[in-house]
Amino acid sequence: FTFMCFSKTPALSMSSTCRPFSESSDGTMLGEGIGMLMLKRIEDAERDGDRIYGVIRGIGSSSDGRAKSIYAPRWEGQVKSLRRCYEEAGYGPETVTLAEAHGTGTKAGDLAEFKALTEVFGATGREDKQWCALGSIKSQLGHTKAAAGAVGLMKAVLALHDKVLPPTFGIDKPATKLEIEKTPFYLNTTPRPWIREGDQPRRAAVSSFGFGGTNFHITLEEYTGKRERALRLRALPTELVLFSGDDRAAVAKSARELAASPARPGVIAHIARESQQRFNASAKARLAVIAADADELKARLEQAIKSLDENKAPTFAVPGSVFYSEQAADGGLAFVFSGQGSQYVSMGSDVASVFDASRAVWDDEASAKVGDVPLHRVVFPKPVFTDEERDAAETHLRATEWAQPAIGAVSASLLALLDTAGVKPDCVAGHSFGEVSALYAAGVLDRPSFLRVARQRGELMARAAGAGTGTNGGGMSAVSATLDQVESLLKGCESGAVVANHNDPKQVVISGSIPAIEEAEKRFSAAGVKVQRLPVAAAFHSSIVAGSVGPFAKALDDVTFRSPTIPVFANATAEAYPAAPAAVRELLASSIAKRVRFVDVVEAMYARGARTFVEVGPGAVLTSMIGRICGDRPHRAIALDRAGRHGVTSLWQGLAQVAVAGHAVDFPALWREFDLGPDPRAEPKPKMTVR
Numbered sequence: 001f002t003f004m005c006f007s008k009t010p011a012l013s014m015s016s017t018c019r020p021f022s023e024s025s026d027g028t029m030l031g032e033g034i035g036m037l038m039l040k041r042i043e044d045a046e047r048d049g050d051r052i053y054g055v056i057r058g059i060g061s062s063s064d065g066r067a068k069s070i071y072a073p074r075w076e077g078q079v080k081s082l083r084r085c086y087e088e089a090g091y092g093p094e095t096v097t098l099a100e101a102h103g104t105g106t107k108a109g110d111l112a113e114f115k116a117l118t119e120v121f122g123a124t125g126r127e128d129k130q131w132c133a134l135g136s137i138k139s140q141l142g143h144t145k146a147a148a149g150a151v152g153l154m155k156a157v158l159a160l161h162d163k164v165l166p167p168t169f170g171i172d173k174p175a176t177k178l179e180i181e182k183t184p185f186y187l188n189t190t191p192r193p194w195i196r197e198g199d200q201p202r203r204a205a206v207s208s209f210g211f212g213g214t215n216f217h218i219t220l221e222e223y224t225g226k227r228e229r230a231l232r233l234r235a236l237p238t239e240l241v242l243f244s245g246d247d248r249a250a251v252a253k254s255a256r257e258l259a260a261s262p263a264r265p266g267v268i269a270h271i272a273r274e275s276q277q278r279f280n281a282s283a284k285a286r287l288a289v290i291a292a293d294a295d296e297l298k299a300r301l302e303q304a305i306k307s308l309d310e311n312k313a314p315t316f317a318v319p320g321s322v323f324y325s326e327q328a329a330d331g332g333l334a335f336v337f338s339g340q341g342s343q344y345v346s347m348g349s350d351v352a353s354v355f356d357a358s359r360a361v362w363d364d365e366a367s368a369k370v371g372d373v374p375l376h377r378v379v380f381p382k383p384v385f386t387d388e389e390r391d392a393a394e395t396h397l398r399a400t401e402w403a404q405p406a407i408g409a410v411s412a413s414l415l416a417l418l419d420t421a422g423v424k425p426d427c428v429a430g431h432s433f434g435e436v437s438a439l440y441a442a443g444v445l446d447r448p449s450f451l452r453v454a455r456q457r458g459e460l461m462a463r464a465a466g467a468g469t470g471t472n473g474g475g476m477s478a479v480s481a482t483l484d485q486v487e488s489l490l491k492g493c494e495s496g497a498v499v500a501n502h503n504d505p506k507q508v509v510i511s512g513s514i515p516a517i518e519e520a521e522k523r524f525s526a527a528g529v530k531v532q533r534l535p536v537a538a539a540f541h542s543s544i545v546a547g548s549v550g551p552f553a554k555a556l557d558d559v560t561f562r563s564p565t566i567p568v569f570a571n572a573t574a575e576a577y578p579a580a581p582a583a584v585r586e587l588l589a590s591s592i593a594k595r596v597r598f599v600d601v602v603e604a605m606y607a608r609g610a611r612t613f614v615e616v617g618p619g620a621v622l623t624s625m626i627g628r629i630c631g632d633r634p635h636r637a638i639a640l641d642r643a644g645r646h647g648v649t650s651l652w653q654g655l656a657q658v659a660v661a662g663h664a665v666d667f668p669a670l671w672r673e674f675d676l677g678p679d680p681r682a683e684p685k686p687k688m689t690v691r
Helices: 002-007 042-047 075-089 107-121 145-162 248-259 268-278 294-310 349-354 356-365 375-379 387-398 400-420 434-441 447-465 483-490 514-526 543-556 581-593 598-608 621-630 647-660 667-671
Strands: 055-063 098-100 132-135 185-187 203-210 214-221 239-245 285-291 315-318 322-325 332-337 427-430 475-479 498-504 507-512 531-533 610-616 636-639
Touching (some): 075 214, 098 145, 239 248, 239 647, 268 294, 268 667, 285 294, 294 315, 294 322, 322 647, 332 400, 349 356, 349 400, 356 375, 356 447, 375 387, 375 400, 387 400, 400 434, 400 447, 400 667, 427 434, 434 447, 434 581, 447 543, 483 498, 483 507, 483 514, 498 598, 514 531, 543 581, 610 621, 610 647, 636 647
Parallel strands (some): 132 185, 332 427
Antiparallel strands (some): 055 214, 203 214, 285 322, 315 322, 475 531, 498 507
């Protein structure tokens, strides 16, 4: 009956898709649901030890009064409910960064609601644009009628609790009539970590409007009180399952038993946790399998079992999914930190959306600004809808003043997870800017100082190179040749290109002014040597950026330095940093204009006993370099992140290799913030089947 009634209006979608606020929206879809929420005074909930997911701060209601029809909304009536809500809350909508709209997907309804939201949110005096994520769960569930408001409230509360900005689906581009780029709102079409800005807690708003002009608006905020935070429901794209035993046969037996068990939906997280709790990194034989669900786990276990039976090598891997070793950990663990050029838009987003320790680094970084924009808005930018806008976001992040602090924040967020899991390095190093991250990992800088130094280094190098002022910041090119070949060919160049990075035995990066780079490129090409221009913002590690050494040294005078707790290998010397804090400060400042001797750094770490190298930062550039430097010698080069893959899956792939290499990982520590829900294996079997 309800559907028949709705069908008599122009409200239902002809395309059977609900696309709120989209250019292609053509109506709503109907759904069914029941929403149940427990409401309690906050002091009572804290006293009773309840799990608190969010706090309602204001509720506003209004009526449209007389209108053209029972289903025709009036934006003026909606405005009243919004204003009454924030009057009760005691704060303004300028502090709200997620708005869960009524958002039915009808053109008239969406336009009226958007006008009301813009009227209230746009009148706060906040001058910047597009700071509040806007969406509607009706894009996923349709209009659940009487339950619609409850569903929207649940979505907002869980977003606050999980600290993730949730997506709205089906939007090809925002409706042109909204002129959304001129408003406080943007349409969030992908999940993104919800980073706290300012001192106030994260805040959200929910609207629910009904036939006849009944309007309700609620504002709520995350719970920051004395009670422990409620656990999050674990729903990850993949899980890591581990096996260990006295020998290959014991591991194969355990894998066969698990592969033979029923593949129940939702069981893989329970299997993963149990396997990680049992895992012993010091056992003789160790196996790791990564899978998305029970069916994929079964298939990959069968693949691993076949390899265990047929492949007698002491180590083997199926890239990205299966890792095995029966070799003892025969050397130390080294962390290497990514440098500029590794950055990409949304790097670290997946991990920061899942793990509190990772996201906390971005919360700390939120106060770091270049101009008036927080760093996380450049790394996790609002969704865009054209290739030109996507290219612009990449170009923006590539600028030195953004790239360096952004890479530093990603490295720190991954390092926080390694710390949580008890993975400690024996020595550290970084490539170019990554050396600052390495000093942070060694305890030389605390986190606030590290984030500040990362930002200052990027800004000063950009300024010295003339980036952003219209002057020539120079360029860099990668040359596929040995260091001796490159230096020999550069001797004939008159315009001053220099070796900036010695990355691996057959890759050298040159740096200099654009004319110098062009002259060098011609000489290399004439000699049959492959050369490729790099997409960088300036000629790093050359005289062009030498002007930043003095200002950087002066800036470092205001930073507290400590002695390294573990060896930090310097790019300029390929030796461990000195112990004296003053000497550390001096060497760090001078390294900006000096050659990056990465090959020599890795060789020095190898000579010290490092055999497992873990790249801590975005991408896997250093992982590939280390593989080429170490060649056929015993070693493992491991990345924790790879562009184009889900960040959590990349993390599992990295930690799997660390554990299988025989290094201890406290996996249970990574489960403490999650609730797995009921174990499907414990569910009673049905007594009978009805056909």
